[in-house]
Amino acid sequence: MPTALPSLLSSAGTYAAGLATHDGEAHAATGFTSYAWLLVALPLVGTAILLIGGRRTDKWGALLATALSWAAFLVGLVIFFQMLGRDAGNRAQTVQLYEWVTGGSFQVQAGLLVDQLSMAFVLLITFVGSLIHVYSLGYMEHDPDKRRFFAYLNFFVASMLLLVLANSYLLLYVGWEGVGLASWLLIGFWNWNPAYATAANKAFFANRVGDFGLSVAMFIMFFHFGSVDFTTVNAGVAGLQGAHQGFMTAIGLMLLLAACGKSAQFPLQSWLGDAMAGPTPVSALIHAATMVTAGVYLVVRSHVIFEASPTAQLVVVIVGAITLLFGAIVGCAKDDIKKALAASTMSQIGYMMLAAGLGPIGYAFAIFHLLTHGFFKAGMFLGAGSVMHGMNDQVDMRRFGGLSGVMKITWITFGIGWLAILGVPPFAGFWSKDKIIEAAFVGEGWRPWVFGLAALIGAGITAFYMSRLFFMTFHGKRRWTDDVHPHESPSTMTVPMMVLAVGSALLGLVLGPTGAITSWLEPVSGAAAEHEPVLAVPVLMALTLLVVLAGAAFAWLRYWRDEVPLTAPAGNLLTQAARKDLYQDQVNEALLMRPGIHLTRSLVFADGEGVDGAAGGLAALVGGWSARMRKIQNGFARSYALTMLAGIVAILGALWVIQ
Amino acid sequence: MTAVAPAAFQQANIDYLAVLPLLIVFGAALVGVLVEAFVPRERRHTIQLTISVASLVLAFVAILFATKHQGLTFGYTDGATSRRLFALAIDGPALFMQGALVLMGVLGILIMAERFGGVGSDAFTASGASTPGSPIEAASARAGLITSEVFPLTLFAIGGMMLFPTVNDLIGMFIALEVLSLPLYILSGLARRRRLLSQEASLKYFLLGAFSSAFFLFGTALLYGYAGSVYFGDLSKAVSDTSLGLNGLLVAGAFLVFVGLLFKVGAVPFHAWTPDVYQGAPTPVTGFMAACTKAAAFGAILRLAYVGLDTASWQWQNAVIIVAVLTMIVGAVLSVTQTDMKRLLAYSSIAHAGFVLVGVLAFDQRGVSSVLFYVVAYGFSIIAAFGLVTLVRQDGGEATHLSQWAGLGKSHPVIAGTMAFLMLAFAGIPLTSGFVAKFAVFAAAIGTGGATGTVLVVIGAVCSAITVFVYARVIVLMFFSEPADDTVEVLVPSVGTTFAIAIGTLITFALGVVPSSLLDLADRASQFVR
Incomplete structure (x- = not known):
């Protein structure tokens, strides 16, 4: 009980003992969970060794970084299994680190909150992150600055873990800045190319606008609740009367601004496409699977605030809907394989954002889609990297075509990712994205129709542009330039792709129909009341499959059956606009x-x-x-x-x- | 009020232990003057340096003892009213500021003493009186003359700075203002290289400083006209006595007095001297001024705002709000196009002054403690930053143009890395003192400043976002750009300078990671005596 907190605190002597989350209590960590700090510390140590050690670590540095990332995954796994062993009400635990700020006027305890939501992220980040470390061993093998690359990669993993494990907005902010820094360093990793440095800076600025939102939200929270840790803020929101809704809306909108910056949502979306200047493993890890989804995490983590302000919630949904269509339309016109994937990422995060704005009915699916997306999109990015590896770093899909014959593994793993994002049963996207579409159709008045239809149409466009991408790359005529000799990539690259493909294929099936993900997250996000969509569920499912098939078929007609011109045709007005984002x-x-x-x-x-x-x-x-x-x-x-x-x-x- | 013949001489009662820190610093400065006169030239540098550092350390110890002797002191009985009037207030904020000034002063002096193997301080001219470029200048350099007067001058300035937040009346405040300013005018003009620029800076600083002092005095006169006293306690009482109908005097007087103080912190529109003086003055002096003058002046502003004119705050706060907004915006915006490192840091210091003013406008104890924390956090960072600027050289002179810093990260990773870290602190990135400091002032302002506080904080947050660009640019330049030419070198500093830079950087880091102890201290020290 929040009201019992102070006495509990003083008697227990430790702050951590009394932390309570919104629904259940978070207890002081027991067992191995109290070592959760290792999750952040391990990769951070890697960064330190590689950066301080300098050239001496050139030989084994990359391997060490990869090993430390896997070690973090193992720690996460052990904590996860321990968590499974407890019943649902007792799963959330806190790890007190130290008292960061204890000035008389404000206090911040630096601590980790290990609960169902953060563990879902921890597993995604460490697993996909480690796979991408392995992939990078192959991809960056000949880069002279390989060591620096792995140091940054480790730093990113540490910051991202801190972001999702923080128990206060302030500590989250530290991780938030950390991933921003890592992203900036890695986008501009090949900064001898001025365009790449510019791209890095563009991302930096868009993110600063977002960070500004986060810091203002923190100031208002601090003003209102006297603290910025999740527990106090959530308890404070619960105790507020309706008169303070203006403040809740202000906090909500500021948090949304932060989320928009980090997750490339409208209107701060412009940096993501340019961010593809970074090495492809970076695009896969940071700009597809993990960092860009931090905004969704922030919204779900702050769901109590958003629930207190229907206005802020509505804006979240609107932003999500606009972005999902925006990204999808842009994706249709891009010939650069990575930029097309980036547009798709933007669009898919739009789906998550939309779901996160729908309230309890959507949280679990937002996170679910985030997880499945983390797998299939990372897999496809790695596939794109593999293609580029074989094609002398070309990215123009008009010069690809017919690669299915020469790069079999890439073709198959990419194909599974493609089926997953389309939402073809039983692949992952079917279970997560269709649920979001379904949830968007729930409600009264105009909303379900507008948002539901936006999500539905988005699915159709997604099917079109992803199929376009897939066909242009792997099928149709070979339109290669004369000097390329495509070949399959080494096994350090293909194995991670295969693992991710397995995840893309099965993850949805394991978590979706079994109800595992919804029941897992329920203690954190609150139970969703049963609602019927405005259209019957089977009808919706059929409709969705129909538009997806239509989109894919249209792409087949234009990009597999017909000849793909080597230079982009002029196109109509919309195409021209989409090409220019x-x-x-x-x-x-x-x-x-x-x-x-x-x-x-x-x-x-x-x-x-x-x-x-x-x-x-x-x-x-x-x-x-x-x-x-x-x-x-x-x-x-x-x-x-x-x-x-x-x-x-x-x-x-x-x-x-x-x- | 009828004129009364002065009463017979009365002994002022002084708690000597409470004012001991001031006595030590001023005493050491006087000893330094004697050393100049009687000690042979070749030994002066070492002796002066020893005296300065030792006296400051001693003063710090005395400050620790003085905490047991808090209260009003230096009092005498006013013959007309038979009231006890006190000239000095030894209280939490005053002692906190004194301690901070003394410690920052030590670092400042250590950097000033850097010789790089020469006879005298590297940053100061051999003979300040010689015309730049004249045969006398060359001759004095050949003869091995040194300007070791800088040490006693600095001690005088530090003494004035310590007095500045301690005084309890307007006249005393004016004296402290002049005591700290006059040595700084001289120090600004003593650069060894680019002497014309230095002398120009000195003259400008002096002229504009005199100009602002005039405003301060005029304001004092108006306030005296209003309240019939220059003591802060009387001022405060006079304002709460509503029968006085002389608002015109009060509003104008209060603002003009503030002008004199805001000039010292470099608040807009009284900032114009800052970039020119920061650029022209010898770099160690610039660092010293940026840290200590600013801290002392904010101490004085706090006392004026929270003790003397607290009851009249609604009369003057709008003016200071305008100034704070202007300061943040102008400082942040103008720093964007700077191409000289010293000017860039000057504009950054202007922007920081704006952020601190936001904390001043919180009008409660939390505002006081956040301001105290901020000036200390900023002071140590800026001293270290200017210390680093002294090391980067081209053709013997300091390489202050940003283009000369390009690629420094590749050739001198430690220097560039330290600078980058300090830049992150100025930008207010978490895990640096800058972040905690900004968070403290903004949280104080939003907590008790009401709607105005919120607006100020939003403006502040936007401005700090702008300044991040500036600092990020320097970092990018150092690490991701190719060097413009290869002749830029980095000198190896002596132990003293290394120590000063390292301590400044470490404190910047420590206050970001474990800020609690200092925040606690500032919190406990935030109560004024009246």
């Missing part, structure tokens, strides 16, 4: 960037070399102002004195007016 950059530019860009370009030497002037619209806008204001700073003491005097007179004048 629905003019997202142009919109950003016109609104934010144009005013300042020319001025900044010429002003700073660093522009061309370091941060490109075009890196962020906002930055350039600020730069433009900055340049203008700089002219006031002319070096004459008399003008400075005049500035002071004018300032004093103006402020005194303002005071007279105000009073």
Whole structure:
């Protein structure tokens, strides 16, 4: 009971003892769970050794990083099995680390919250993360900076684990910044290419806008509840009256802003496509399976706040719906295999976001889809990497075609991922995505129709563009350039792909129809009341399969049966718009960037070399102002004195007016 | 009020233990002047350095003892009213500031003393009186002259700074302001290289400083006209006595007094000197000023806002809100286009001053403790940052243009890594002191500042997001850019400088990871005596 907390705290002497989650109590960790800090510490140690050790670790550094990542997975697995051994009410546990801030005015206990939700993430992150470590052993084998790459990769895993294990928003924020930093470092890993450095910066700026949201949300929480740990905030929200709904909405919207930045949701989506500049394993791990889903995690973790504010919830759903269609449309027109996959990621996270905004009925499926997506999308990214590996790093699908014959394993594993994302039974996506579509059709009034139809149409478009991608790459005529000799990748690369393919095929079947995932998450997210969709479930299922088949068939007609032109045809207006990401950059530019860009370009030497002037619209806008204001700073003491005097007179004048 | 003949001389009663820290620092400064006069040139540097550091350490110990002697002191009986009036307030905020100033002063002095193998301090000219480029300058350099006066000057400045947040009346505050300012004007003009720039900076600082002092005095006169006293306690009482109908004097007086203090922290629109002086002054002096002057001035602002003019806060707070908003925005925006490291840090310090002002405007104890924490956290970081700037050289002079820092991460990973870490602290990234400091002031403002506080915090958060770009650019430049040319070198610092930079960096890290002890201390020290 939240009210019994203070006395419990003082008597128990430890803060952790009394932590309570929304529904069940979180107890101080017992058994191996108290070593949960190892999850974060192991990969972090890897980073430290590799970065500090320098060149000396070149030989074995990559292997060590991979081993530490697997070790973290094992720790997670042991904790998971221990958790299984307890009954549902006692599964959530906390691990007290230390008292971070204990100033008289505010207190933050740094601790880990090991519950069903965070464990689901821990297993996904460490398992997929470790597989991608293995894959990178092959993919990055000849890169001179391999050691640095693995150090960053380990750092990412540590930060991501911290993000999902944190027991307060503040500690979550640390992980949040950590993954942002890792993402920035890894997108720009090949920063000798200025375009890549620019892409890294673009991601950085979009994320800063999101981080701003998170920090403001924290300030408001702190103001309202006196603390920013999950327990206090959740208990505080439960105790609030309706009059404070405005604040809940404010917190909710700010958290959503944070989620949009990290998860590339509308309107902060523009960075994800460019982020594909990073090495492909990075795209698979960070920009498909894990980091970009942190926004969904944040929303689900803060579900108490969102439930207290229907407005914020509605906005979440709207953002999800817009993004899922946006991403899907963009995905139809991309010829770059990685950018097409990135658009698809954006769209699939839109699905998750939509589900997370639907309330208790959607949380479990949001997380479920997140897990299955983590497998099939990572698998497909690795497949794309394998294709690029065999095709001299080409990414233009118009120069692929007919690869099924020469890259059999890649073809099959990619095919399973393709079936999974389409939602063909019994593959993973069928169990998770169809449930989201179903949930979107639940409700009254206009909402189920709008959101449900958006999700349904999205499924059709998804089927089209994913089939397009699959057919253009693996089927049809061979349109290779003369100098490529495609070949299957080494086993360090194919084995992870196979493992992920198995997951893509079976994970849904294991967790979905058995109800395992919903009952597992229920203590965290609350039980969903039974609701009937506005259309009968079998009808919906049939409809979904129908649009999926239609989408795939259309793609078959155009990209397998018909000849694919080597250069993109002009296309209609929508295609042109989609190729340019629905003019997202142009919109950003016109609104934010144009005013300042020319001025900044010429002003700073660093522009061309370091941060490109075009890196962020906002930055350039600020730069433009900055340049203008700089002219006031002319070096004459008399003008400075005049500035002071004018300032004093103006402020005194303002005071007279105000009073 | 009728004129009363001064009463017979009365002995002021002084708690000597309470003011011992001040006496030690001023005393050591005087000894330093004597050393200048009587000790042979070749031994002066070492002796001065020893005296300065030893006296500051001693002063710190005395501060620890003074905590047992808190209260008003230096009092005398006013003949007209037979009331006891006290000139000094030895209380939590004052002692906290004194302790911080003394410790930061030690680091500042250690960096100033860096010789790089020369006879005198590397940063200071051989002869401040010689015309730049003249034969006398060359001759004095050849003769091995040194400017070891910088040590007593710095001690005088530190003494003034310690006095600044301790004084209990406007006149005392003015004296402290001048005592700390005059040595700084001189120190700013003593650079060894680019002397014209340095002298220009010195003159500008002096002229504008005098200008702002005039405002301070004018404000003092107006407030005296309003309250009939310059003592903070009387001011506060006079305001709560509603029968006085002289609002015009109060509003204008209060704001003008604030102008004098806001000038020292570099708040907009009184900031124009900051970039020029920070750039022109010898870099160790810049670091010292950025850390200590700012801290001392914020101590004085706190006392004025929370003790002297607390009851009148609704009269002046709008003005300070405007200033805070302007300061954050202008500091953040202008830092974006800076191409010189020292100017960049100058604008960053302006933006930071804005953030601290947000904490001042919280108007409760939490505001006080967050401000105290912030200035200490920022002070140690900025001293270390400017210390690093002194090491990066090209053709003997400091390489302060950003392009000269390109690729430093490859050639000198430790220096560049330290700088990058400090940049992250300025940006307020978690696990650095900057994050905790920002969180503390913003949380205080949003907690008790009401709607205005919230608006200020939102503006502050946007501005700190802008400044992140600036710092990130420097990091990118150091680590991901190719060096512009190969002649940029990094000097190997002496033990003292290394120590100062290392301590500054370690404290920046420690206050980010385990900030509790200092937050606690600031919290316990946040009660003013009246």
